[in-house]
Amino acid sequence: xxxxxxxxxxxxxxxxxxxxxxxxxxxxxxxxxxxxxxxxxxxxxxxxxxxxxxxxxxxxxxxxxxxxxxxxxxxxxxxxxxxxxxxxxxxxxxxxxxxxxxxxxxxxxxxxxxxxxxxxxxxxxxxxxxxxxxxxxxxxxxxxxxxxxxxxxxxxxxxxxxxxxxxxxxxxxxxxxxxxxxxxxxxxxxxxxxxxxxxxxxxxxxxxxxxxxxxxxxxxxxxxxxxxxxxxxxxxxxxxxxxxxxxxxxxxxxxxxxxxxxxxxxxxxxxxx
Amino acid sequence: xxxxxxxxxxxxxxxxxxxxxxxxxxxxxxxxxxxxxxxxxxxxxxxxxxxxxxxxxxxxxxxxxxxxxxxxxxxxxxxxxxxxxxxxxxxxxxxxxxxxxxxxxxxxxxxxxxxxxxxxxxxxxxxxxxxxxxxxxxxxxxxxxxxxxxxxxxxxxxxxxxxxxxxxxxxxxxxxxxxxxxxxxxxxxxxxxxxxxxxxxxxxxxxxxxxxxxxxxxxxxxxxxxxxxxxxxxxxxxxxxxxxxxxxxxxxxxxxxxxxxxxxxxxxxxxxxxxxxxxxxxxxxxxxxxxxxxxxxxxxxxxxxxxxxxxxxx
Numbered sequence: 043x044x045x046x047x048x049x050x051x052x053x054x055x056x057x058x059x060x061x062x063x064x065x066x067x068x069x070x071x072x073x074x075x076x077x078x079x080x081x082x083x084x085x086x087x088x089x090x091x092x093x094x095x096x097x098x099x100x101x102x103x104x105x106x107x108x109x110x111x112x113x114x115x116x117x118x119x120x121x122x123x124x125x126x127x128x129x130x131x132x133x134x135x136x137x138x139x140x141x142x143x144x145x146x147x148x149x150x151x152x153x154x155x156x157x158x159x160x161x162x163x164x165x166x167x168x169x170x171x172x173x174x175x176x177x178x179x180x181x182x183x184x185x186x187x188x189x190x191x192x193x194x195x196x197x198x199x200x201x202x203x204x205x206x207x208x209x210x211x212x213x214x215x216x217x218x219x220x221x222x223x224x225x226x227x228x229x230x231x232x233x234x235x236x237x238x239x240x241x242x243x244x245x246x247x248x249x250x251x252x253x254x255x256x257x258x259x260x261x262x263x264x265x266x267x268x269x270x271x272x273x274x275x276x277x278x279x280x281x282x283x284x285x286x287x288x289x290x291x292x293x294x295x296x297x298x299x300x301x302x303x304x305x306x307x308x309x310x311x312x313x314x315x
Numbered sequence: 316x317x318x319x320x321x322x323x324x325x326x327x328x329x330x331x332x333x334x335x336x337x338x339x340x341x342x343x344x345x346x347x348x349x350x351x352x353x354x355x356x357x358x359x360x361x362x363x364x365x366x367x368x369x370x371x372x373x374x375x376x377x378x379x380x381x382x383x384x385x386x387x388x389x390x391x392x393x394x395x396x397x398x399x400x401x402x403x404x405x406x407x408x409x410x411x412x413x414x415x416x417x418x419x420x421x422x423x424x425x426x427x428x429x430x431x432x433x434x435x436x437x438x439x440x441x442x443x444x445x446x447x448x449x450x451x452x453x454x455x456x457x458x459x460x461x462x463x464x465x466x467x468x469x470x471x472x473x474x475x476x477x478x479x480x481x482x483x484x485x486x487x488x489x490x491x492x493x494x495x496x497x498x499x500x501x502x503x504x505x506x507x508x509x510x511x512x513x514x515x516x517x518x519x520x521x522x523x524x525x526x527x528x529x530x531x532x533x534x535x536x537x538x539x540x541x542x543x544x545x546x547x548x549x550x551x552x553x554x555x556x557x558x559x560x561x562x563x564x565x566x567x568x569x570x571x572x573x574x575x576x577x578x579x580x581x582x583x584x585x586x587x588x589x590x591x592x593x594x595x596x597x598x599x600x601x602x603x604x605x606x607x608x609x610x611x612x613x614x615x616x617x618x619x620x621x622x623x624x625x626x627x628x629x
Binding site for chain 1 (some may be wrong): 414
């Protein structure tokens with residue numbers, strides 16, 4: 043489909059539906075990563091709703107925009123938005139993490155229609171995005187490549203190999219969004235390995251950078267458009283809250299990779315309605 | 316077999332292959348600073364627009380190749396064999412696991428690499444890549460076969476790792492005979508009913524010489540260039556095992572996990588046969604001349620001969 047122009051309110055409503063899906067998926071599977079899915083979902087809703095060109099009937103269309111979820115553990119966020127746009131059915135989401143399911147634990151292009159990258163090992167997605175952006179240039183295709191990174195993920199050295207290469211190759215068709223939710227697997231990022239002022243660091247690699255509130259839909263939509271207009275590779279550092287939308291998950295490292303139990307599910311759904 | 320003894324190193328053959336397939340616009344060459352060494356520089360000189368320089372950053376290189384492959388390109392990425400190993404997980408998770416098709420070439424494989432010393436002498440590359448599903452593993456024996464086999468990767472169905480050698484060795488093939496090579500099919504260089512010597516890379520020529528010497532003693536050896544280590548030619552292994560008293564494998568690679576292991580793994584289950592493995596015996600190399608180093612670790616014509624004798628004398 044061609045990117046459309048939905049209202050901020052309708053995007054916000056979609057985000058609520060996605061949040062419910064995320065929580066339900068992880069509860070049903072008894073495993074998964076709610077925190078980083080909930081921090082990322084507002085951005086994904088805006089990206090799929092306002093920027094990405096894709097064709098549900100042809101998930102591998104060569105001219106589609108690419109979305110590379112490098113923090114692949116946030117797979118429930120991706121599955122929820124693919125469900126909203128018709129790539130996945132509810133029954134697919136219900137199979138999350140079960141044997142043979144198209145909804146693998148970490149996003150996987152081999153398994154899921156609409157997924158452009160096989161993630162799961164942090165630090166690799168931006169390099170892959172350089173590959174797709176270079177291919178677009180070689181083929182004179184106007185399609186864009188969007189990559190979402192986690193902030194903890196930027197501790198991987200490969201991210202900075204890729205940051206350097208994207209600028210060197212002048213890839214202005216490459217866009218990064220950093221989900222700066224300040225929490226990683228074991229604890230807060232600044233406890234494990236502080237990544238510091240990511241905006242300045244990325245800027246120093248020759249990128250255009252913008253910082254936003256990653257839960258303010260209007261700001262997100264504007265920033266995505268800003269990125270489209272950039273003349274060099276561009277990054278949006280989105281300040282987010284891990285577990286956003288579910289009070290007991292917010293800013294709580296223990297919900298990085300833990301499923302809610304029955305009563306937590308009930309409370310979460312109540313808070314989201 | 317009388318083959319011309321002049322020629323280049325197998326890495327030269329790789330560079331030549333890139334030029335030979337350059338007319339296909341899907342071909343993209345990726346470098347991590349060592350194009351002059353791996354010989355991808357030959358492509359770069361003629362096709363700079365389809366050459367991607369990524370600097371000394373092997374992990375990035377492998378995933379850039381994967382991204383290009385996902386868009387229909389056929390990427391050929393090269394660096395030293397040892398440095399490809401730095402990106403092992405990237406090859407596994409980012410390239411082979413999603414079933415993308417890109418071709419990694421590691422030059423300077425083996426202890427034969429020489430004076431650079433042990434840090435540059437990969438002796439485990441074939442073993443590690445052999446463990447990855449959706450990966451073919453190739454190690455040509457001369458420049459002509461490196462060209463032929465690399466050209467065949469253009470329309471190949473899965474990702475591959477090709478090890479080339481730094482130094483020039485005598486040619487095994489002629490311009491004509493090399494055309495009969497096929498990825499996945501071992502090449503029979505000479506036939507004898509007593510023993511089979513299965514060799515790869517720079518050791519193939521030594522295997523041929525050993526077989527020649529043994530013939531004078533009345534021992535007839537079949538010599539195989541098993542340029543494709545994975546998938547290994549099991550049909551050929553079956554035939555050999557039925558015919559000969561035993562098999563000697565010869566590789567400039569660790570005896571753990573390489574050619575000898577691949578042959579033994581298959582035969583022990585399917586056609587139990589005595590296999591004597593000649594390779595680098597679980598140790599690192601050091602600086603020195605290529606031939607000196609091969610001698611140091613026992614990769615010599617004499618050691619092949621005595622391994623063969625140990626089988627026929629049993």
